[in-house]
Amino acid sequence: MKCLIVEDDAISSQILVGMISRYAASDVVINGQEALDLFLQAQESNSPYDLILMDIMMPGTNGLQAVLSIREKEAAMNIPLGLRVKIIMTTALDDPRTVMKALYESDANSYLIKPIKLQKLEGELRILKLIP
Amino acid sequence: MLTDNLDATFILIVEDNCSHAGIIQRAIEIAPEEYHLEVVGTICDAKNVTKRLSPALVLADYRLPDGYGGELVEMADESWPVIIMTSQGNERIAVAAMKSGAEDYIIKSPEAFKNIAHTIKYTLMAWSLKETRRQAEETIREEQLFTHSMIDGLSSHICVIDAQGIIVITNRAWNTFAVENNAVEGTYGEGTDYLAVCKAIAEDENAEIEEIDAGIRGVLNGSLPSFAKEYPCHSSEAERWFICKVDPFKVSSRNYAVILNENITERKIAEFELRSAKTEAESANCAKSDFLANMSHEIRTPMNGVIGMTELLKMTELTEEQTNYVKNIEISGDNLLCLINNILDLSKIEAQKVTIEFEEFSLHHCINDVVLMQKHIIHEKGLALDVDVASEIPHLLVGDQLRVKQILINLLGNAAKFTVQGGITISAQIIEQQDATMFVRIAVRDTGIGISSETIDRIFTPFVQADSSTTRQFGGTGLGLSISRHLAELMNGSISVESTPGVGSCFSVILPFLVARMDLMENDTNEESTVSWDGAPLRVLFVEDKQINIEFGMALLGKMGHSVVSALNGVECLVALKNGTFDLVLMDIQMPVMNGMDALRQIRGKEQGTSLHQPVIALTACALREDKEEFLKGGFDGYVSKPFKANDLIFEMTRVIEYFASNIQEAVGSH
Numbered sequence: 032m033k034c035l036i037v038e039d040d041a042i043s044s045q046i047l048v049g050m051i052s053r054y055a056a057s058d059v060v061i062n063g064q065e066a067l068d069l070f071l072q073a074q075e076s077n078s079p080y081d082l083i084l085m086d087i088m089m090p091g092t093n094g095l096q097a098v099l100s101i102r103e104k105e106a107a108m109n110i111p112l113g114l115r116v117k118i119i120m121t122t123a124l125d126d127p128r129t130v131m132k133a134l135y136e137s138d139a140n141s142y143l144i145k146p147i148k149l150q151k152l153e154g155e156l157r158i159l160k161l162i163p
Numbered sequence: 164m165l166t167d168n169l170d171a172t173f174i175l176i177v178e179d180n181c182s183h184a185g186i187i188q189r190a191i192e193i194a195p196e197e198y199h200l201e202v203v204g205t206i207c208d209a210k211n212v213t214k215r216l217s218p219a220l221v222l223a224d225y226r227l228p229d230g231y232g233g234e235l236v237e238m239a240d241e242s243w244p245v246i247i248m249t250s251q252g253n254e255r256i257a258v259a260a261m262k263s264g265a266e267d268y269i270i271k272s273p274e275a276f277k278n279i280a281h282t283i284k285y286t287l288m289a290w291s292l293k294e295t296r297r298q299a300e301e302t303i304r305e306e307q308l309f310t311h312s313m314i315d316g317l318s319s320h321i322c323v324i325d326a327q328g329i330i331v332i333t334n335r336a337w338n339t340f341a342v343e344n345n346a347v348e349g350t351y352g353e354g355t356d357y358l359a360v361c362k363a364i365a366e367d368e369n370a371e372i373e374e375i376d377a378g379i380r381g382v383l384n385g386s387l388p389s390f391a392k393e394y395p396c397h398s399s400e401a402e403r404w405f406i407c408k409v410d411p412f413k414v415s416s417r418n419y420a421v422i423l424n425e426n427i428t429e430r431k432i433a434e435f436e437l438r439s440a441k442t443e444a445e446s447a448n449c450a451k452s453d454f455l456a457n458m459s460h461e462i463r464t465p466m467n468g469v470i471g472m473t474e475l476l477k478m479t480e481l482t483e484e485q486t487n488y489v490k491n492i493e494i495s496g497d498n499l500l501c502l503i504n505n506i507l508d509l510s511k512i513e514a515q516k517v518t519i520e521f522e523e524f525s526l527h528h529c530i531n532d533v534v535l536m537q538k539h540i541i542h543e544k545g546l547a548l549d550v551d552v553a554s555e556i557p558h559l560l561v562g563d564q565l566r567v568k569q570i571l572i573n574l575l576g577n578a579a580k581f582t583v584q585g586g587i588t589i590s591a592q593i594i595e596q597q598d599a600t601m602f603v604r605i606a607v608r609d610t611g612i613g614i615s616s617e618t619i620d621r622i623f624t625p626f627v628q629a630d631s632s633t634t635r636q637f638g639g640t641g642l643g644l645s646i647s648r649h650l651a652e653l654m655n656g657s658i659s660v661e662s663t664p665g666v667g668s669c670f671s672v673i674l675p676f677l678v679a680r681m682d683l684m685e686n687d688t689n690e691e692s693t694v695s696w697d698g699a700p701l702r703v704l705f706v707e708d709k710q711i712n713i714e715f716g717m718a719l720l721g722k723m724g725h726s727v728v729s730a731l732n733g734v735e736c737l738v739a740l741k742n743g744t745f746d747l748v749l750m751d752i753q754m755p756v757m758n759g760m761d762a763l764r765q766i767r768g769k770e771q772g773t774s775l776h777q778p779v780i781a782l783t784a785c786a787l788r789e790d791k792e793e794f795l796k797g798g799f800d801g802y803v804s805k806p807f808k809a810n811d812l813i814f815e816m817t818r819v820i821e822y823f824a825s826n827i828q829e830a831v832g833s834h
Contacts, residue, residue, distance in 0.1 A: 040468075148471075
């Protein structure tokens with residue numbers, strides 16, 4: 032499995048890399064624009080990401096805008112729904128309403144509220160059928 | 164000469180002429196029992212007698228050895244009547260005597276002496292009448308003086324107006340105030356047309372006076388029982404406030420109103436100060452709560468570091484000692500997170516950022532969930548656990564399940580924490596039902612350490628535990644009960660506790676819920692066999708958050724031959740519509756996250772400017788009682804109210820689908 036971690040907080044990204052290490056190799060970027068660039072590069076070189084863990088609040092292009100752009104590109108490339116990259120939003124916002132709204136507007140697949148526990152992350156991966 | 168009869172009328176005769184005196188005496192003594200006569204010859208003697216005994220009448224000669232009879236009139240000072248006798252030819256004197264206050268006069272003559280008894284009787288009668296009248300007048304004068312002194316003594320500015328608004332009486336304070344404030348002569352005194360004065364000021368765009376003017380008129384014409392209004396009336400030197408009170412009264416069918424103005428500046432200023440202090444305190448508290456609520460993100464990020472790194476550390480090779488250390492970091496991290504969550508919750512409540520949702524839920528399931536969550540802790544401590552939910556509580560209630568759970572998790576958590584041996588009982592029963600609202604008491608009873616009567620009042624206050632040693636012994640933040648109380652009150656409920664130290668505590672939450680009508684499942688089980696759909700199978704999106712309803716709906720629609728996708732709320736519905744195509748959406752209205760109305764608005768919003776139209780049928784709970792028309796106007800194509808019969812649903816689905824099919828045909832046909 033190939034994973035892209037988008038996170039501006041170094042410690043948070045280190046944690047995600049560590050947690051997911053037993054399931055996937057990760058690339059780490061610190062803002063939405065870099066995420067989009069890397070996503071496109073991976074598509075072009077025919078080794079697309081299976082999973083993106085995207086922080087919502089980041090400087091520059093934020094997580095919401097990045098997810099929207101990625102979904103637009105996927106639509107433009109005619110990638111069927113089932114084959115599109117699974118995106119999990121990560122956020123320190125704790126109001127479920129705000130997070131759900133972000134989720135809907137951006138068309139991500141799921142979300143995790145920080146602090147993130149390994150158990151919860153594995154749960155989401157299982158739901159998205161990324162791990163058995 | 165004196166008779167012994169003390170009840171007799173005492174008549175003093177002042178006459179130096181002995182023969183005249185004798186005649187008079189004889190003339191009067193026709194009725195000796197009636198009168199008591201005394202005859203003196205000089206003014207000096209007369210004075211001495213009257214000092215000793217007040218006469219009922221004095222009959223005095225005008226010319227006396229030591230002066231004139233007029234002196235006796237003066238001396239009487241209207242205390243008794245004086246009749247002056249003069250010799251013939253002295254009528255002028257008699258007239259003068261009358262003018263000076265004599266009651267009557269007699270021109271001496273044998274005739275006059277013969278009639279003297281009659282004259283005296285007449286004079287006494289006239290005097291008595293006069294006296295009575297004078298006393299009555301005196302009483303009235305005194306009463307008036309009393310009333311006037313009384314209202315003059317009041318510091319309020321008072322006037323009384325009649326039915327026409329003319330000032331009848333004013334008090335001193337009223338006049339003084341008018342003078343001190345340079346009121347124009349003729350705008351405040353007695354006789355002023357006060358309504359005209361008010362009207363003139365009101366027309367000067369003085370809204371307060373306009374209101375007062377209307378108030379006075381209202382009281383006078385009987386449309387208002389009374390009127391009171393606080394108004395500012397600032398002078399050039401100081402800010403002042405007054406209250407104007409108008410009350411009606413009636414005197415022998417004539418209507419009056421008393422207008423009272425009182426200076427309330429001190430009270431007003433105190434009120435303003437109190438209000439601004441309150442506002443300041445509230446805004447300070449609000450700022451604090453806002454800050455904390457907004458800090459959530461900043462706090463969670465480093466917490467994520469601590470907890471996440473601990474998780475990673477656990478994944479590495481550790482010695483036994485290290486494993487132990489990591490475990491303790493993990494426990495501390497979880498405790499800190501719990502504390503932070505509580506503080507943030509409380510801040511959100513205080514910053515009024517917590518809203519209460521109304522959705523159908525099962526209290527039975529809700530309590531079971533909470534019990535399930537804490538069961539292992541309770542059993543680990545070897546405590547007994549009893550759950551007793553009254554079977555009369557309906558399966559479906561309408562309320563905020565999440566908040567109810569939050570309260571119960573807290574209460575049950577506390578019971579488990581503070582109980583060392585014995586057991587815990589959680590029970591629920593109906594205590595009252597008013598129309599569709601049902602009051603349910605949920606009680607959590609334990610056999611724990613209990614709470615002393617000194618501290619029991621404080622335990623719902625933030626940051627307070629029964630005593631500080633409790634914190635050391637049992638841990639915890641003391642925020643849980645405060646949050647629980649806030650949440651209960653937000654739901655229009657209440658929370659209370661009874662406790663005996665060393666015996667145990669019982670926390671009761673009383674919450675109002677709406678009663679949902681029977682859910683789909685209970686309503687419709689025996690009709691399943693008759694379900695049949697005549698048309699082509701449809702792709703249906705079934706949007707519903709209650710598991711029990713989802714299962715039933717999916718089964719029912721499946722039996723009809725449709726392919727069904729389910730979505731748990733408005734957001735999921737929108738995601739499903741984005742990713743797939745559906746012939747029909749069946750949409751529940753009350754759902755968490757995004758309700759059916761909002762979801763529909765989004766759907767219709769996206770269709771704007773296109774020829775697309777997604778058929779959507781609303782499924783509504785009866786507890787809401789919304790008007791069908793409202794739903795159809797809101798953009799739904801159809802409406803089925805829950806609980807419904809399978810045939811209701813089939814009928815409405817058929818109607819909607821056929822309507823759109825014919826529309827499409829028309830559209831195709833016209834091309």
